[in-house]
Amino acid sequence: MTSARPRVVIVGAGFGGLHAARHLRRAPVDVTVIDRTNHHVFQPLLYQAAMATLAPSEIAAPIRYVLRRQQNTTVLLGDVRAIDVDARVVHCRGDWSVPYDYLILGAGTRHSYFGHPEWEALAPGLKSIEDAIEIRRRFLLAFERAELAEALDERSAHLTFVIVGGGPTGCELAGVMQEIAGRAMRSDFRRIDTGQTRVLLIEAGPRVLPSFPAALAERAAAELRELGVEVRTGIPVTRIEADAVYMGDTRIPTHNVFWAAGNTASPLARSLGVPLTRSGLVIVERDLSIPGHPEVFVVGDLAFTTKEDGRPNPGVAQVALQAGRAAAENVKRILRHQATRPFHYFDKGDLATIGRDKAIANLFGGRMQVSGRPAWWLWLFIHIMYLVGFRNRISVLIQWAYAYFTYQRGVRLITGRERYGGEVTYEPVPYAENAPLSGELH
Amino acid sequence: MTSARPRVVIVGAGFGGLHAARHLRRAPVDVTVIDRTNHHVFQPLLYQAAMATLAPSEIAAPIRYVLRRQQNTTVLLGDVRAIDVDARVVHCRGDWSVPYDYLILGAGTRHSYFGHPEWEALAPGLKSIEDAIEIRRRFLLAFERAELAEALDERSAHLTFVIVGGGPTGCELAGVMQEIAGRAMRSDFRRIDTGQTRVLLIEAGPRVLPSFPAALAERAAAELRELGVEVRTGIPVTRIEADAVYMGDTRIPTHNVFWAAGNTASPLARSLGVPLTRSGLVIVERDLSIPGHPEVFVVGDLAFTTKEDGRPNPGVAQVALQAGRAAAENVKRILRHQATRPFHYFDKGDLATIGRDKAIANLFGGRMQVSGRPAWWLWLFIHIMYLVGFRNRISVLIQWAYAYFTYQRGVRLITGRERYGGEVTYEPVPYAENAPLSGELH
Numbered sequence: 001m002t003s004a005r006p007r008v009v010i011v012g013a014g015f016g017g018l019h020a021a022r023h024l025r026r027a028p029v030d031v032t033v034i035d036r037t038n039h040h041v042f043q044p045l046l047y048q049a050a051m052a053t054l055a056p057s058e059i060a061a062p063i064r065y066v067l068r069r070q071q072n073t074t075v076l077l078g079d080v081r082a083i084d085v086d087a088r089v090v091h092c093r094g095d096w097s098v099p100y101d102y103l104i105l106g107a108g109t110r111h112s113y114f115g116h117p118e119w120e121a122l123a124p125g126l127k128s129i130e131d132a133i134e135i136r137r138r139f140l141l142a143f144e145r146a147e148l149a150e151a152l153d154e155r156s157a158h159l160t161f162v163i164v165g166g167g168p169t170g171c172e173l174a175g176v177m178q179e180i181a182g183r184a185m186r187s188d189f190r191r192i193d194t195g196q197t198r199v200l201l202i203e204a205g206p207r208v209l210p211s212f213p214a215a216l217a218e219r220a221a222a223e224l225r226e227l228g229v230e231v232r233t234g235i236p237v238t239r240i241e242a243d244a245v246y247m248g249d250t251r252i253p254t255h256n257v258f259w260a261a262g263n264t265a266s267p268l269a270r271s272l273g274v275p276l277t278r279s280g281l282v283i284v285e286r287d288l289s290i291p292g293h294p295e296v297f298v299v300g301d302l303a304f305t306t307k308e309d310g311r312p313n314p315g316v317a318q319v320a321l322q323a324g325r326a327a328a329e330n331v332k333r334i335l336r337h338q339a340t341r342p343f344h345y346f347d348k349g350d351l352a353t354i355g356r357d358k359a360i361a362n363l364f365g366g367r368m369q370v371s372g373r374p375a376w377w378l379w380l381f382i383h384i385m386y387l388v389g390f391r392n393r394i395s396v397l398i399q400w401a402y403a404y405f406t407y408q409r410g411v412r413l414i415t416g417r418e419r420y421g422g423e424v425t426y427e428p429v430p431y432a433e434n435a436p437l438s439g440e441l442h
Numbered sequence: 443m444t445s446a447r448p449r450v451v452i453v454g455a456g457f458g459g460l461h462a463a464r465h466l467r468r469a470p471v472d473v474t475v476i477d478r479t480n481h482h483v484f485q486p487l488l489y490q491a492a493m494a495t496l497a498p499s500e501i502a503a504p505i506r507y508v509l510r511r512q513q514n515t516t517v518l519l520g521d522v523r524a525i526d527v528d529a530r531v532v533h534c535r536g537d538w539s540v541p542y543d544y545l546i547l548g549a550g551t552r553h554s555y556f557g558h559p560e561w562e563a564l565a566p567g568l569k570s571i572e573d574a575i576e577i578r579r580r581f582l583l584a585f586e587r588a589e590l591a592e593a594l595d596e597r598s599a600h601l602t603f604v605i606v607g608g609g610p611t612g613c614e615l616a617g618v619m620q621e622i623a624g625r626a627m628r629s630d631f632r633r634i635d636t637g638q639t640r641v642l643l644i645e646a647g648p649r650v651l652p653s654f655p656a657a658l659a660e661r662a663a664a665e666l667r668e669l670g671v672e673v674r675t676g677i678p679v680t681r682i683e684a685d686a687v688y689m690g691d692t693r694i695p696t697h698n699v700f701w702a703a704g705n706t707a708s709p710l711a712r713s714l715g716v717p718l719t720r721s722g723l724v725i726v727e728r729d730l731s732i733p734g735h736p737e738v739f740v741v742g743d744l745a746f747t748t749k750e751d752g753r754p755n756p757g758v759a760q761v762a763l764q765a766g767r768a769a770a771e772n773v774k775r776i777l778r779h780q781a782t783r784p785f786h787y788f789d790k791g792d793l794a795t796i797g798r799d800k801a802i803a804n805l806f807g808g809r810m811q812v813s814g815r816p817a818w819w820l821w822l823f824i825h826i827m828y829l830v831g832f833r834n835r836i837s838v839l840i841q842w843a844y845a846y847f848t849y850q851r852g853v854r855l856i857t858g859r860e861r862y863g864g865e866v867t868y869e870p871v872p873y874a875e876n877a878p879l880s881g882e883l884h
Binding site: 037038039055056057058060062064065068069073074075076077078096129130133140141144147148187188189190191411412413414415 | 479480481498500502506510511516518519520538571572632633854855857
């Protein structure tokens with residue numbers, strides 16, 4: 001791992017890390033990209049994998065495949081456990097480490113359960129492909145369990161879906177869930193009517209989609225309600241149990257809670273030894289480096305960056321992508337003995353989709369607002385454009401067209417094991433593990 | 443679950459069970475299909491999912507979706523634990539049961555490790571979507587670990603793949619593995635040359651593909667060798683360890699062993715209380731019913747059936763599919779007070795593929811033998827034809843065309859957890875579970 005050329009280590013191959021790596025493809029450096037998974041995920045479409053519209057492989061690509069032509073770059077599968085900024089070494093699980101001359105850290109965030117870590121097992125969030133497969137598994141199993149349930153209240157608890165958090169992910173999940181239950185699934189079951197499915201979207205703040213202008217967000221909420229989603233704002237979730245969620249004192253019986261509320265930073269941020277925000281984000285310098293270490297840059301939603309007016313930039317793909325490029329550019333500038341440049345986020349606009357034909361778009365800093373079908377087609381067009389580079393775009397188009405015209409979902413596989421232990425009734429078990437045939441019967 | 447109409451319960455929605463259900467779609471009966479998973483798997487292409495060519499969802503379809511238009515049929519997700527043929531009840535895990543008037547049992551087989559159940563964790567087999575994802579995970583991880591390995595012998599142990607069993611699945615896996623390693627992966631790694639990958643195919647019997655005529659099987663073996671696969675016949679595997687496999691006294695260092703050898707019946711066969719073969723298959727009557735219980739039929743590879751000349755029918759999709767239909771037809775005949783009919787397998791031919799442009803076909807009972815590229819195109823055509831009914835055929839075609847022309851594989855995702863415990867170094871861990879940042883570092 002020694003080299004005459006400066007060593008740039010990039011931790012995390014999300015939008016920030018991956019675009020930093022690509023920006024360095026012709027630079028006179030040796031790049032090492034370390035990620036805990038072997039794939040880059042196209043995060044804005046993760047909810048489509050969770051909702052069985054797209055296959056996981058359609059929104060993810062092997063990192064080393066994306067970077068295969070980049071001869072100055074090595075990709076390593078590794079779980080970075082700490083960064084020693086003084087020794088300039090990245091430490092990985094399994095007792096190996098990688099030294100660096102420049103570090104670009106894009107380790108991202110996880111869900112924050114606001115001091116209730118025990119909620120994680122009950123209300124999974126959506127950050128990774130694994131998360132998407134877990135949510136897909138729970139979502140599809142809910143209908144299977146409802147079909148098997150004898151008692152009416154048990155059945156309706158299986159058919160109640162609660163989404164905590166009214167940001168873009170929460171709204172997208174809620175809209176698609178209601179659509180799938182009300183449309184795609186109806187002809188498949190004999191004992192239940194999936195049209196009876198309740199989807200609740202709970203937002204503690206005063207309105208959904210707080211990052212959008214109020215009028216646009218209100219239109220999105222109206223469209224969600226039109227679909228049948230029960231939108232509840234201004235009410236915090238106070239308690240989550242295996243079979244219920246509480247909003248204040250109101251108990252809602254449900255086995256299906258999904259988390260789309262706050263974020264908390266990767267614990268790697270702490271090992272940098274610099275000031276963090278309350279949720280653990282790294283307060284970077286204007287050029288994305290950290291105080292006292294001009295050779296360490298933080299990108300993506302792990303970095304706390306602000307607009308000109310001091311408002312924080314959102315934790316979205318566009319910010320991460322632009323920051324990744326900016327950090328890589330600053331590494332190149334340092335190598336050329338030039339001053340680094342401050343990071344400016346160029347805001348092309350925000351989009352959120354709610355379901356078939358329904359979306360909102362806030363473009364050019366609010367100068368253009370679109371909703372309904374035009375916004376949905378815009379959303380579709382933009383996401384297909386961005387999927388270029390991902391080789392799966394044709395099959396993604398086919399899957400979408402199929403889902404659009406037939407209202408069906410193509411990827412309704414229940415796979416994987418119960419992640420947090422607990423009930424395992426429906427898990428496939430190798431025969432060897434089966435209990436003896438006697439006993440257990442009634 | 444009570445009904446005036448005769449109740450037909452079908453256990454297992456493989457080729458046998460699913461086609462039995464479809465054959466009963468207009469019959470005056472209430473059909474209940476019970477399966478441990480929510481999906482029917484197109485088994486002949488399972489190895490393509492294991493080798494990252496196709497996405498799991500492209501070779502599987504939700505059972506209830508396939509049967510959604512069939513109003514007399516209910517699909518239940520359940521793990522059948524025993525059958526009480528006297529009480530005519532099927533018992534499921536989770537303490538529920540389903541009574542029947544007629545039973546069609548297609549519960550299938552699992553791998554047999556010939557008295558070495560401890561080998562299962564070390565050498566996974568390929569029967570289910572879960573199996574395919576596990577093999578894909580191990581296959582892709584092997585290259586990641588080789589890239590990280592410092593010691594040469596460690597690296598080559600990661601790059602050695604051993605497949606036990608020279609039947610169609612073993613040959614297909616071996617051929618594709620060698621192709622992917624030698625072609626698709628080469629530009630992705632910096633420290634290893636995946637062209638150095640060794641693939642060994644070990645068959646205890648005198649030759650590979652024993653179900654094919656000797657000349658055709660010999661041609662397949664020659665094509666495998668041409669690809670670079672080391673084909674070893676007449677040598678049993680005597681021992682499997684975490685880091686080696688033994689053929690007689692020869693120790694082959696490897697971390698990657700895959701099992702494509704014998705089968706053993708579902709333990710449900712035992713609960714029928716009728717004579718079984720040595721490997722646990724149910725010795726059925728000519729009409730596929732079991733001795734003493736004309737209302738119970740066994741189909742698929744769980745049933746031991748023979749040709750006119752007494753030779754056993756192979757455990758392939760075609761036999762299962764035809765037996766499923768025959769059993770369903772016999773149920774209908776009983777209801778019409780007609781005598782049941784014996785099952786005759788109409789053998790359309792056998793196909794095995796070895797890699798790009800390479801396959802063998804034994805058609806019309808051996809009267810036509812094809813190998814090489816024509817056989818491969820025949821194989822492709824037949825499998826695409828059979829995928830009709832599966833809605834994914836277009837995207838499967840695209841994936842294949844992509845893999846064919848670019849030599850690349852599109853679905854190279856490492857997902858899921860270590861199934862059998864053991865090392866978990868590369869498993870994604872929620873931050874909350876992470877160890878404190880101090881300690882553990884060197």
